Structure formats: structure tokens, C-alpha cells
Amino acid sequence: MSVNPLSNPKGVELKCELCQRPAFIKCTKCRVTYYCGKEHQMNDWVGIHEKICQLLIPLRTPVPFAGSEEERQHRQEQQIIRQKQMIDLSRTTGQKLLFEGKHVESIPAAIQALRFSIAVHGTASVELVPSYLILAEAAIGLGKLSEAEDYLAQAEWTVLKTPSCPNHFRSRLYRNLGLLAASNGQYDDALRNYANDIFYASQDAGPSDIATSGGYFHMANVFFRQNRMLVADSLYDKVTDIWMKHLQKLTAQRRATPMKRQTIGPVFEEADIHYDYLDEAQTAEAKQVLNAVFDLRQQQTDAKYDEKRMKIAYTLSMLYCLLSDEDKCKLFSRTAKTASENREQDSLSLEIDEFDKFCQRPMTISS
Template identity: 40%
Template sequence: MAGQPRCELCGARAAPLRCPGCRLTYYCDVSHQKTDWVSIHSQICHLLSPVLRPQRCFHSEKDRKDGKEQLLRKQESLIAVALCRAQGFLWAGQPLEAIPAALQALRSSSRLLGPASLRLLPIYLLLAEASTGAGRPRQAAKYLSQAQWIVLQSPDCSAALQSKLHRGLGLFSIAEGNLEQALYHLANDVYLATAEFGLNSVEVSGGYFHMANIFFHQNKMDAANSLYTEVSSLWHAWLLSSLHGHQRALQARAEASPFSEEEEGSEDGTTEAQRERGARMLGAVLELREQGPLQHPGETAQILHSLAIIHYLGQDLAKSIHRAGNSCIHAVLDFGESWDGGGDGGGCCRVRLPLALHCRANIAKINPKNSTRTHLPPSPIFPLPAGIQAKGEEPVTMD
């Protein structure tokens, strides 16, 4: 029968089980129903009825317009929840659990935007990544082919989206063991990301990172180390800039009238996805550096400082304190001769950066209300020159 319901998970026509909550989704067996429930359905069951059921009739043009806008917001909300769940499972190393949520995002987006919309491209790439991680290369290839078709059908496709496509193709080639093809796609990823965002953007770091991994496994250590260093430097510079924005926002909030309305948005310009991506990438580089035969205390200090900033901006103060403290130790190991203010002061600045962040995170943890006041230790993004301390501040010493 043409109207026979299909399984929400696998698309099978024989789907006798129906969700008792929304009464809109069907499953071929209990295992698929449980899988879908864990992945996404438990989060959107209450959202499906207003979106999928026929809309009521409206008696005026204004009511129709308002109803259409409300429906659009509900559809967008459903897609956002599904994408967030899918990405979360991928970050947690659970690609199999990510697939149902990503499929829900794909179905909802296709209904809303059409099957050829460029906004479907990131969803297809997410599905390809999850399928590859779950050991389903045939499905991954299918999703990547669909993503390529969308790009070919869209001559106005941005360099940013094309960059993501090449990265997805590169990761799939790595999983297939075709490293030369992977390097080709990742090189295109870097080129397109640079064209869209600039040479010093963290959006370029993903391509560098995966290329470095390939060179590392090929034992081409000079190339790998160079790219890992570039990844660390890009993230460190961007995170310092984000921290700068965060400090300005805190300063403005402290000086603002208590009766003024707060503006919505992120204080530091970072998103959870960016912080998570940075933490995963930098954590992998840090692990390689710590396990390698050659020690790089300067770069290790930089990575630890970057991770401390990520945790600080994400309000995980305990981890921020731990990372910043370790960063101080590695910075002293690498620049110890400049600690007393001698030389050009570069080492002192490298130590002051994580130390100031360590102090600020400690104060925020002990007394969050005081963390926005102006008498806190100097901002970690404005290290003082060697041998000079702020007015009223004791010289920094180490036990």
C-alpha cells in the first residue's frame, strides 16, 4: 500500500509499532524504536505533533502569517535539537547513536527547505562522518555523493561549504586507506577555507590537523610537526582574541548601570561547537607531544594555555586552573632564564599569561560575583613587560 507507514530508522515498510506519545512515528521492531528513542525521539516527541499534523484553518491574513511564522520556528527548533544531539554523540565517540538524530535533521530539513538546499550539505557530511565511524562505508559514500551532487547543483556554493565537503571526502579517504587522495582533498579544504576566512583563521586548522595526522603515520615527522605547530598557533591566537572580547564584555558589564538591559549573545564570540572542536584538536596534539621522544615545553605550554582558555570560557573553572598551572610549569621550563626580568622579557610574558588566567579563574571559582570587578589581576591577554608590576600588585614570584 502506498500509504503504509515506514520504519523511522531503516525505512522498512513493515512497521507495526507506533510511538504512543506523538502517534506519528512507526518502527519495524522494538530495537529500532529503542535506538531512535535514545538518539533523538525522546527529545522531540512533543515537537512532532505541531509540526507534522495538518495546520488549522485561519480566518484572517494576519492569523495565517502568524501561524506560518510559528510553524517555521517550531521546524527550525526541531532541526536544531536533532543536529545538536547528533553532533553531541559524535563528540562523545558514539557515531552509531548519532545516525538517527542526523537522519531526523535531514528529513525535517528536506521538508522545510527542499532536497537540493545547500543547508542540507552539513547534515550529509555529518551523516557520512557518523557512518564512517560506525563502520558503514557504503552508507558514508552514499551521503558524500549526495553532498557532492548538491554542490554541483549550486553554482553559488560558498568556499566555506566546499571546504567542508573536501574535508569530509578527505576523512572518508583516510578511513578507506587512500592517503594520497585524502591529502588531495585536505589540501583543497585548506585552500578553500583560506580563501573564505583568511590564512590565520582557525577554520583552516582542521585541514592542517588531518594532514599532520597522515604525515605522522607516514613517519614524515618534519612535515607533521610543522603542521601541528601551525594548528597550535592558530588556536592560541584566536583564543587570546576571544578572551580579549570576554574581558571587555565583563568590564562593560561591571561599569554598566544595573537598570540597563543586557544584550543577548556570547560575550567572547565563541560557540560550544568551536570550543569542543578546539579542545579535541589541541588535546590530540598535546597527547602526541607528551608521548613523543622530543620534548617541546614551549609549544606544550602554549597548548595548555589554549586549553585553559577554552575551559575558562566554557565556565569549567577547575579544569582551567589545572591547565593554566601546568602551562606555567612548561613555560618556566622553556623560558626560565627570563623569569627574573632579564633578557627580552619574552619568557616572562609567556609565564604571566597562564599565571594571570590561573589567578582569575581561581577568584571566579571562589567568588563569582567578584570575577567581573576591575581590581582583579591584570588581564591575561595584556601581560606586563618583564620586571614591571601593576600599581598595588606584588611582584610575581615562584616558590
């Protein structure tokens, strides 16, 4: 990215996108975003700005005077629609980066989501809570626990004074409180918070939805740290089963009309076919959680864990099939197939065998 030093007109105060200190350079692509220095410009670019650079132009460029009240109202409505789209994009990006362990990079996305949430909903709205939670989780990941406490206190206060707060906001709040408690070694408090996370996620999406699985996963991690392996294992199994059933549904849709590959280029899907899908944050969560469970199962070499290894490998093979990662899809499907051969054949073994054949064959080539 090029740097454009600023010489501000007299009386014009430009502020850094990330820290709000005086700005001296600007993005030369959108020309409506400013920074205090190269470091913050690069942090913002990697975190969120690359995705929203051009989208900021209509939001930050003054519009000509509107001749009628109707025209002004229409422009204002369009502006709000754009701002809400920016909130959704920034939140999803920030959450995705957290699941990938990129805590520093998630902060600019959270700041953007917070900024646009304030613009649309005001400074006291419960719609600010998801942004506070991304910032809090980033701080936990960076070991800045007192900073995380401040963000969580703001989020918790906003939730408490908003009786109509959505359950999925409450769920995420308790998950973050659990993460903070676990980081402080307060495992009983962490388990109580994860239980609340699961309760509110279940109220919103059901106890066997992927939105609820994260609470089970983090609760399992606490029991694992306490060496309470029977409980931890049962919760890891619950996580695997939730994701396996969800991905079975998604892969079944695509196998009904197999994806094709052009001679050169990426896999593409047939036009006019609409599938359920995982968004960026859900995909990143699936990779994080399922690979962690798989690594654990690989360390458990006893034969009694064969079925667990089979299920998690099968689940990962479906995930990478959806992501068009042929190498990993084939690797995990073959691992699942091998594990299934060590046990009595049942409906799941037959399903894994069929899926392994599907994964191992060459993809259809279209000219």
C-alpha cells in the same frame, strides 16, 4: 521511556522515524513520533529526539482550518521558521556527536536534518549536503566505507550542479572525502582533499579561523601516519595557535566581568552581558582536537617541545575555563605554568602566569 503499542486505524500507515518501516510503537511524550521497535526508539532518543521531542508537536499536529488567506500564509511562514530551527539544531547536534566519536548516535540527528531540509528546500537543494556529510562521516567512523561513498557521491553531485554552493559546504565535502581516502590508506588523495578543504574554508572564514583549523589537523594526522614529523608538527602548531588566539579573545571577555557561583548550583554569567561563544559542535571539536594534540606533546619529552606543551596546555586551560570545568582548567593552567618556567620569560609566559593565578584562586561566591 515508556512504550505504547499501536493499533493503527484502518487505512492509516505509520512509519518508523529512523527506517521508514511500519511502526508499532510511539513516543508517549510527544505522541507524534513512531517506531518499528524499542531499539530504534532508544537510538533516536539518544541521538536527537530527547532534544526535539516537544518541538515536534506543533510541526506534526494538524492545525484547525484557517479562515483567511492571510492567516494561512502566516501559519505557513511560522511552520517554515520552526523547520529551519530544527535543521540548525539537528545539524549542530549531529556534528557534535561526530566530534565526540559517537557515530551511531549522530545518525538520527542527520536523518532529522535531512528530512526537514527536504521539507523546506526540496529534494535537489544544496541545503541537503550537510546532512549527507554527517551521514557519510558516521559511516566512515563505523567502517562502512561503501555506504560513505554513496552519501559523498550524492553530496558531491549536488555541489557540482550548484555553482552558488557556499564555501563552507565545499570545505566540509572535501574534508569528508579526505577522511574517506585516509581510511582507505590513500594518503596522497587525502592530502589533496584536505588542501581543498583548507582553501574553501579560508575563502569563507580566513586561513586562521577555527573553521579552517580542522583541515590543518586532519592533514597533520596524515603526515603523522607517514612519519613525516616535521610537517606534522608544524601543522599541529598551526592548529594550536588558531585555537589559542580564538580562546584568548573569548576568555578575555569573561575575565573582564568574572563569572560567579551561587552557593548551590552551576556557574552563571551576569545578566545583560553578551559574549561570543562556542556552539556545541565547536566545543566538541575543540575538545577532540586540542586533547589529541596535547597527548602527542606529552609524549614528546625533549626540552625543545617545552614551548609546544606550554601553548597547548594553556589553550586547553582556557577552553575548560569557558566550560566552567574548574578542575581541568586548574590542571592545564598549572601544566602550562610549569612548562613556561623552563624557558626564558616573554609576554606569553607572563600571560600564562597571570591566567594561572586567575584559575587557581577560588571563584567568587554570591549568596
